[in-house]
Amino acid sequence: MEAIDRVLINHEVGRSVALDLGLSSEGMLFNWIRDYRKNGYNVIDKPIGRPRKKIITKHNQKKIKPEDKKIKELEEELLYLRAENAYLKALRELAIKDQKKQK
Numbered sequence: 001m002e003a004i005d006r007v008l009i010n011h012e013v014g015r016s017v018a019l020d021l022g023l024s025s026e027g028m029l030f031n032w033i034r035d036y037r038k039n040g041y042n043v044i045d046k047p048i049g050r051p052r053k054k055i056i057t058k059h060n061q062k063k064i065k066p067e068d069k070k071i072k073e074l075e076e077e078l079l080y081l082r083a084e085n086a087y088l089k090a091l092r093e094l095a096i097k098d099q100k101k102q103k
Helices: 002-008 014-021 026-038 066-102
Strands: none
Touching (some): 002 026, 014 026
């Protein structure tokens, strides 16, 4: 918080603040400032270590509505048909080129 205040309030140069505090780079300080602004000008301490895996249970599992399932199926089918259409167009163009070469 001291480093952030020195840059934002006292208008000190980030490089000099980073050197005074012994940070490995001034980029670290600017990351802190970016996170500070993103969090509504609050310092949030991140927990140390790997984040815990979320355990999926019946209570916190997303329920998929039948309409959503149907929409997803239709989107997948549309994607497949578009790919098939592009393939057939390319195949037709190759056949036309082959016919022109034979003439």
